[in-house]
Amino acid sequence: MSPHAAKSFKVIGTRVVKLDAVEKVTGAVQYLPDMEVPGMVWGKILRTPVPHARIKRIDTRRAEALAGVLGIVTGYNVEQRPFGYAKDHLALKRDVVRCIRDEVAAVAAETEELAAEACRLIEVEYEELPAVFDPAAALRPDAPQIHAQFPGNVVSFTYRFNAGDVDRAFREADVIVEGTYTLQYVTTACLGTMAAIASWDPRGNLTMWSTTQIPFLYQRDLAEALGISGDRIRVIQPPVGGNFGRGLDLYPIDIIAALLARHVNRPVKIVFDRDEEFLASPTREPCVFTLRTAARVDGTLLARDARVIIDNGAYVSWGSTTPYVMMTTLAGFYRCPNVRFDTAIVYTNNVYSGSMRGYGNLESTFAIEAQMDDLAERLGLDRLAIRRLNANRPGDVTPQGLRITTCALWECFEAAERDIRKPVAQPPRPGWKRGIGYAGMFHVGGGARVYRSDGCGAIVKLDDFGKASLITGASEIGQGSETVLAMIVAEELGIPLGRVEVVNNDTAVKPWDVGVHASRTTFIAGNAALLAARDVKRQLLALASEQLDEAVSALDCEDGFVFVREAPATRRIAYEKVVRAGHFREGGQILMGQAFYDPPTQMLDKDFRGNVSLTYGFAAQAALVEVEEATGKIEVLRVASAHDVGRALNPVGCEGQIEGGIHMGLGYCLTEELRLKDGRVLNPGFLDYKLLTAPDMPEILVTLIETVDEAGPFGAKGLGEAGTIPISAAVANAVKDAVGVRLTELPLTPERVYRAIRASISTAGT
Amino acid sequence: MTERYPLELTVNGRRIRREIPGSRTLLEFLREDLRLTGTNLSCDTGDCGACTVLLDGQPYPSCIMLALDVDGQEVTTIEGLAARWQAQSGARPPELHPVQRGFLEEGGAQCGFCTAGVVMAAAGLLEAHLQADGAPTEAEIRAGLEGNLCRCTGYTKIIKAVEVAAQRMRAERRART
Numbered sequence: 001m002s003p004h005a006a007k008s009f010k011v012i013g014t015r016v017v018k019l020d021a022v023e024k025v026t027g028a029v030q031y032l033p034d035m036e037v038p039g040m041v042w043g044k045i046l047r048t049p050v051p052h053a054r055i056k057r058i059d060t061r062r063a064e065a066l067a068g069v070l071g072i073v074t075g076y077n078v079e080q081r082p083f084g085y086a087k088d089h090l091a092l093k094r095d096v097v098r099c100i101r102d103e104v105a106a107v108a109a110e111t112e113e114l115a116a117e118a119c120r121l122i123e124v125e126y127e128e129l130p131a132v133f134d135p136a137a138a139l140r141p142d143a144p145q146i147h148a149q150f151p152g153n154v155v156s157f158t159y160r161f162n163a164g165d166v167d168r169a170f171r172e173a174d175v176i177v178e179g180t181y182t183l184q185y186v187t188t189a190c191l192g193t194m195a196a197i198a199s200w201d202p203r204g205n206l207t208m209w210s211t212t213q214i215p216f217l218y219q220r221d222l223a224e225a226l227g228i229s230g231d232r233i234r235v236i237q238p239p240v241g242g243n244f245g246r247g248l249d250l251y252p253i254d255i256i257a258a259l260l261a262r263h264v265n266r267p268v269k270i271v272f273d274r275d276e277e278f279l280a281s282p283t284r285e286p287c288v289f290t291l292r293t294a295a296r297v298d299g300t301l302l303a304r305d306a307r308v309i310i311d312n313g314a315y316v317s318w319g320s321t322t323p324y325v326m327m328t329t330l331a332g333f334y335r336c337p338n339v340r341f342d343t344a345i346v347y348t349n350n351v352y353s354g355s356m357r358g359y360g361n362l363e364s365t366f367a368i369e370a371q372m373d374d375l376a377e378r379l380g381l382d383r384l385a386i387r388r389l390n391a392n393r394p395g396d397v398t399p400q401g402l403r404i405t406t407c408a409l410w411e412c413f414e415a416a417e418r419d420i421r422k423p424v425a426q427p428p429r430p431g432w433k434r435g436i437g438y439a440g441m442f443h444v445g446g447g448a449r450v451y452r453s454d455g456c457g458a459i460v461k462l463d464d465f466g467k468a469s470l471i472t473g474a475s476e477i478g479q480g481s482e483t484v485l486a487m488i489v490a491e492e493l494g495i496p497l498g499r500v501e502v503v504n505n506d507t508a509v510k511p512w513d514v515g516v517h518a519s520r521t522t523f524i525a526g527n528a529a530l531l532a533a534r535d536v537k538r539q540l541l542a543l544a545s546e547q548l549d550e551a552v553s554a555l556d557c558e559d560g561f562v563f564v565r566e567a568p569a570t571r572r573i574a575y576e577k578v579v580r581a582g583h584f585r586e587g588g589q590i591l592m593g594q595a596f597y598d599p600p601t602q603m604l605d606k607d608f609r610g611n612v613s614l615t616y617g618f619a620a621q622a623a624l625v626e627v628e629e630a631t632g633k634i635e636v637l638r639v640a641s642a643h644d645v646g647r648a649l650n651p652v653g654c655e656g657q658i659e660g661g662i663h664m665g666l667g668y669c670l671t672e673e674l675r676l677k678d679g680r681v682l683n684p685g686f687l688d689y690k691l692l693t694a695p696d697m698p699e700i701l702v703t704l705i706e707t708v709d710e711a712g713p714f715g716a717k718g719l720g721e722a723g724t725i726p727i728s729a730a731v732a733n734a735v736k737d738a739v740g741v742r743l744t745e746l747p748l749t750p751e752r753v754y755r756a757i758r759a760s761i762s763t764a765g766t
Numbered sequence: 767m768t769e770r771y772p773l774e775l776t777v778n779g780r781r782i783r784r785e786i787p788g789s790r791t792l793l794e795f796l797r798e799d800l801r802l803t804g805t806n807l808s809c810d811t812g813d814c815g816a817c818t819v820l821l822d823g824q825p826y827p828s829c830i831m832l833a834l835d836v837d838g839q840e841v842t843t844i845e846g847l848a849a850r851w852q853a854q855s856g857a858r859p860p861e862l863h864p865v866q867r868g869f870l871e872e873g874g875a876q877c878g879f880c881t882a883g884v885v886m887a888a889a890g891l892l893e894a895h896l897q898a899d900g901a902p903t904e905a906e907i908r909a910g911l912e913g914n915l916c917r918c919t920g921y922t923k924i925i926k927a928v929e930v931a932a933q934r935m936r937a938e939r940r941a942r943t
């Protein structure tokens with residue numbers, strides 16, 4: 001029996017008000033752009049207008065002469081070191097620019113307007129070089145070379161995975177389906193843009209206020225880029241207006257803010273404006289995903305064979321590592337014994353791709369789930385029956401060695417089907433056809449060991465007012481980590497949520513953590529918080545045992561009191577009194593528990609095998625759509641989304657993550673595309689980059705299925721990305737169901753759908 | 767020297783007189799001159815609604831309005847919304863506006879960057895409906911918030927929060943009249 005099953009909870013599983021909600025609904029919250037540091041000036045970055053060129057000359061004299069300008073940095077007047085995952089660029093470019101976001105200079109001035117004006121006065125002479133924007137073209141031998149040290153424009157990471165005998169499986173298969181799926185550039189489009197404030201003290205210590213979501217790796221990477229040691233950098237994370245993976249890397253903005261601040265000896269603030277955010281914040285990597293699937297006549301999966309070409313853009317950030325996740329889904333989602341995966345990650349002169357919620361999994365899932373439907377159609381099987389036949393089950397080990405423990409994938413499909421079949425209020429419209437589509441999801445849910453540690457530290461301090469402070473390594477980026485972690489501490493210590501405070505935004509105070517990614521925070525930071533709370537509780541009971549003159553084994557605690565189990569009403573002592581007794585006695589002590597939780601998992605080895613997560617998350621979504629045949633317009637009427645969450649610690653938070661994830665995934669599916677032409681972003685604004693609005697959103701029915709995973713805090717698994725991952729596949733399958741056409745390119749614009757419908761009619765006619 | 771022009775208006779119930787450059791937007795005036803930073807700058811083109819404030823009770827995006835254009839008007843920002851409600855309903859401080867309470871109870875805010883703008887747009891919408899003793903339908907709420915982008919919530923909990931607020935405001939008004 002699970003260690004979490006028997007207990008009834010007071011805080012866990014209840015609908016609570018988010019800890020930071022009052023500040024947010026009253027406008028009291030202070031985001032980074034709201035902050036001022038004494039003596040602060042404004043920084044602005046000048047970018048190249050041409051995608052590939054040699055820098056012949058930079059003349060900053062006219063800009064420097066402008067009243068109110070404090071100083072200008074370029075790649076030629078400051079010392080900097082290469083940064084990024086492949087160390088393939090400098091924050092301020094020297095000699096060559098390789099994409100139109102490239103930073104060539106930055107100005108510090110008394111106001112933001114003056115800094116912008118000074119940027120316009122900087123003269124840069126470029127000698128344009130031939131450029132390449134299409135990954136397939138970039139792979140040709142005569143293509144322009146983007147980095148001398150990476151010949152052939154191939155990023156030097158290989159992700160080649162092989163399990164079983166794929167060729168034989170395809171030879172012996174009863175049915176084979178194949179397809180090529182073209183997936184576009186999209187971006188996080190956070191409402192709050194990227195921002196940084198850099199401030200140096202006279203001893204050479206740097207404080208950064210940043211929108212990062214990986215403060216400790218950022219601290220290390222920034223130190224390296226600046227050529228100082230990490231202990232000189234303190235990172236503070238004010239509330240941030242969304243992140244969704246945007247803050248997973250170190251970017252030029254942070255390095256430039258630090259360089260400028262040092263150059264002018266004043267704190268410097270840089271805030272991206274909206275078009276700069278579209279241009280110079282990370283994107284999801286566009287890719288062309290070619291997949292073949294082989295199956296037996298009864299629908300049993302035999303093999304998958306995939307090759308993915310990824311447009312990396314001009315520099316390497318996390319976009320180039322998404323194949324880790326693509327591969328894991330390809331080899332692990334549904335039972336499939338024979339798997340081959342390969343990828344080419346290609347440098348182009350496009351803006352460079354980073355990480356974004358779902359991280360490679362949307363792409364794999366889109367291809368896999370299209371082919372599950374295609375297989376069902378070819379074999380004359382029910383679409384859900386083929387999924388049930390191949391669904392992952394508890395105890396499965398994937399070809400990569402991922403160990404599946406709790407798994408309610410099929411139950412998720414049942415719940416999604418139940419909800420999508422419920423009657424719909426709107427009657428069908430003439431000229432529109434309805435269809436239902438399904439797609440499931442498999443993702444890490446118990447951390448993800450992509451770094452040598454997958455750990456998080458936590459400290460719980462109990463004070464002389466009976467209040468607990470959780471000092472956690474985890475970062476709050478709006479996803480609600482602060483609230484769910486506080487709920488865990490409140491539950492474990494037996495105090496109301498209102499008596500837990502969370503400190504989580506300062507590297508000088510908080511213990512180490514890898515960062516926010518891979519839906520890991522509730523699971524990893526939650527376990528750390530739970531262990532730290534247990535540690536302080538042990539100390540509390542030990543101290544109380546002296547005061548109550550009873551053995552620790554005779555004591556328990558709840559509702560802010562330590563009590564003798566035999567006489568709970570009469571022999572009890574409030575936490576604050578226990579803490580004060582510690583302060584007042586000779587020798588004294590404080591009550592502070594600590595823990596570092598790092599799950600017993602493995603990094604993928606050189607053959608890409610290893611159990612990267614301690615448990616895995618599953619979900620299934622169903623979409624009900626209407627398609628207007630005359631125009632190709634799609635309307636999504638309802639989404640049913642069922643999730644194996646282990647345990648829903650904070651149900652409001654779970655639903656919020658899922659509903660928001662669906663918004664992001666539906667945008668990917670229907671409307672969002674960062675359009676590039678010759679390396680230029682054509683739609684750097686909300687008017688042309690279409691986020692779905694309130695009237696665009698369908699009814700969403702969420703089901704949370706509790707499998708109570710014994711590895712998770714109170715049984716919970718991660719789910720931050722889950723809502724985003726399957727929805728585009730579910731909608732594409734629903735469109736197929738409605739009008740009979742298989743769309744393989746996102747977004748599913750009316751034009752694409754219309755053309756596909758026309759093509760199918762003309763094919764049917766011949 | 768940039769030429770300055772006189773501006774006189776009411777912000778959150780307080781009379782304000784300033785001399786400002788003609789190019790100053792209402793949002794800049796609120797955030798930088800008055801340090802009311804609860805209203806956020808997100809797109810600067812009037813496309814996202816994050817900067818929505820009430821002008822004489824009607825929601826407007828403050829990033830594309832010149833401050834001088836609202837001379838003589840009454841501006842309410844997120845910082846003044848609770849007081850506006852208290853004045854309308856007789857509620858006592860620190861009671862929040864029903865839309866704010868709805869957001870707390872239903873989980874309408876995640877990162878919170880759009881929240882001030884959405885809350886103001888919803889408050890304007892509900893005030894307009896309340897004048898006719900009505901409450902908007904779900905479709906009317908969605909349509910009323912079309913100009914407000916949110917990247918975190920999928921709008922589901924926002925719409926629920928506004929529905930809850932609408933019911934509460936109507937009940938409160940009926941109890942009072």
